[in-house]
Amino acid sequence: MNQVKAATLLNTWSAASNFAPVIGAYVSDAFIGKFWTIAFGSFSSLLGMIIMTVTALLPQLRPPPCSHEGQLQGQCVGQNKAQLGILIASLCWLSIGTGGIRPCSIPFSVDQFDLTTEEGRKGNNSFYNLYYTTQTIVLLITQTVVVYIQNDISWALGFGIPTLCMLFAIVLFFVGTKVYIYIKPEGSVFAAVAQVFVAAYKKRQLNLPVDEVDGQFYNPPFSRSLLLELHPTRQYSCLNKAALIVGDEVKQDGLCENPWRLCSVQQVEDVKCLINIIPIWLTSVLGFLAMNQQGTFTVAQALKMDLHFGPSIKIPAGSVGVITLIAIAIWLPF
Numbered sequence: 001m002n003q004v005k006a007a008t009l010l011n012t013w014s015a016a017s018n019f020a021p022v023i024g025a026y027v028s029d030a031f032i033g034k035f036w037t038i039a040f041g042s043f044s045s046l047l048g049m050i051i052m053t054v055t056a057l058l059p060q061l062r063p064p065p066c067s068h069e070g071q072l073q074g075q076c077v078g079q080n081k082a083q084l085g086i087l088i089a090s091l092c093w094l095s096i097g098t099g100g101i102r103p104c105s106i107p108f109s110v111d112q113f114d115l116t117t118e119e120g121r122k123g124n125n126s127f128y129n130l131y132y133t134t135q136t137i138v139l140l141i142t143q144t145v146v147v148y149i150q151n152d153i154s155w156a157l158g159f160g161i162p163t164l165c166m167l168f169a170i171v172l173f174f175v176g177t178k179v180y181i182y183i184k185p186e187g188s189v190f191a192a193v194a195q196v197f198v199a200a201y202k203k204r205q206l207n208l209p210v211d212e213v214d215g216q217f218y219n220p221p222f223s224r225s226l227l228l229e230l231h232p233t234r235q236y237s238c239l240n241k242a243a244l245i246v247g248d249e250v251k252q253d254g255l256c257e258n259p260w261r262l263c264s265v266q267q268v269e270d271v272k273c274l275i276n277i278i279p280i281w282l283t284s285v286l287g288f289l290a291m292n293q294q295g296t297f298t299v300a301q302a303l304k305m306d307l308h309f310g311p312s313i314k315i316p317a318g319s320v321g322v323i324t325l326i327a328i329a330i331w332l333p334f
Contacts, residue, residue, distance in 0.1 A: 002078075003303075007296040013091045014292055020099025028100075030188040034108035035180065041100020042170045048093030049163040051086060056155040061086055106131070111183050140325055147318040196263050196271045199242035203261075206241055217243040219265040220254055230269035243268050294321045 028037040055061040061083055066076035079087070109127055114120035142162070150158030209216050217232060217240070232240065242263040249262040256262040302317035309315055 003300050007300070009088075009091075010296055011292065013095060014295070016092075016095040017098040020095050021103040022099075024099035024101075025103035026188055026190065028104050029185055030191075031185060033182065033185050034104040034111065035177075035182055037100045037104045038108060038173070039100075039170075041097045041102075041104070042166070042173065043097075044093050044100060045097025046163070046166050046170060048090045048095075048097060049159065049166055051090035051093065053156060053159040053163050055083075055086060055090065056159050108180075112181050136325060136329070140322060143319050143322045143325070147316045151316045151318070192263075192267055193271050193274065195259050196239060196242045196268055198260050199263050200239050203241040203244055203246065204238070206244060206246065208237060208240055208244065216245060217265050218245050218250060218256060218262050219243070230266055230273070232265045233269065233272065236272050236275060239268050239271060291324075294324065 024037055024041065028034050032040075063079045063083065064077050109131070110124060113124040113127070115124060146158055146161065149161065219232075232243070234240075243265045245262065249257050251257055256264075298320055299317050302320040305317075307315040307317065307320075
């Protein structure tokens with residue numbers, strides 16, 4: 001496969017892997033919960049890694065090797081449809097695994113802390129620091145040690161080591177099933193967001209009270225004790241109308257009669273928080289467009305460079321991306 005087709009395939013896989021967490025988050029919130037979403041994603045990732053390792057082990061599942069001169073002259077034998085299909089299948093399983101793990105791993109971990117206590121909040125902050133520190137260390141190892149093994153020792157071993165690590169992680173994950181705290185699915189977050197806008201639109205003709213008085217807004221007892229409770233604010237005040245009680249919209253048991261006409265204060269404030277991060281998300285798109293090229297354009301440039309560091313050391317082209325991690329580590333304290 002030439003570099004253009006390889007870059008296209010890699011970028012397509014990256015796009016699918018970044019979109020899959022949206023579906024995974026929906027399935028988790030609406031149906032099966034975070035634990036089983038992570039479990040399914042973990043097994044999917046393991047299956048994809050096993051297929052990738054097998055392709056490196058069996059010569060029949062990959063094109064024959066080609067020298068650098070052959071690549072320059074375009075004389076390499078490309079992959080057949082079966083080989084390409086197996087490769088795409090492994091990437092698909094990896095994307096599905098990403099869709100299950102990425103949106104749920106941190107929220108499920110946060111569920112284990114009681115954020116209503118000082119001890120729980122400290123533990124949560126320590127977890128974030130440990131999580132991202134570990135993630136950075138793992139990226140450094142994968143872009144140096146693992147890439148070196150793949151280039152200079154064996155591709156099968158280079159894929160096999162992460163596969164074994166994934167298997168060990170799955171076993172370790174299931175060991176704690178009896179001590180985890182499980183939060184039941186509470187419905188799709190997309191539906192909850194839509195309900196706020198629909199309810200606010202239906203009550204657009206109403207006027208908000210000047211002084212907030214208990215009983216005017218629907219604010220039921222906060223049941224999700226492991227999350228922080230949000231209090232009503234004046235920001236985006238038009239959305240507050242979604243929580244304004246009109247008539248007999250609240251039943252005797254304290255539940256709302258129609259969630260598309262009346263939303264809780266917590267639900268409204270959650271939507272406001274979501275609106276506040278939209279500018280951050282939009283500006284991050286530009287940064288990720290450049291970051292996404294590190295796996296294709298940067299490596300392609302590195303393949304044309306003299307990567308020898310002294311007479312006996314040669315830096316693998318796949319390890320060039322570690323420069324970004326080093327730069328972040330240097331500038332992060334500032």
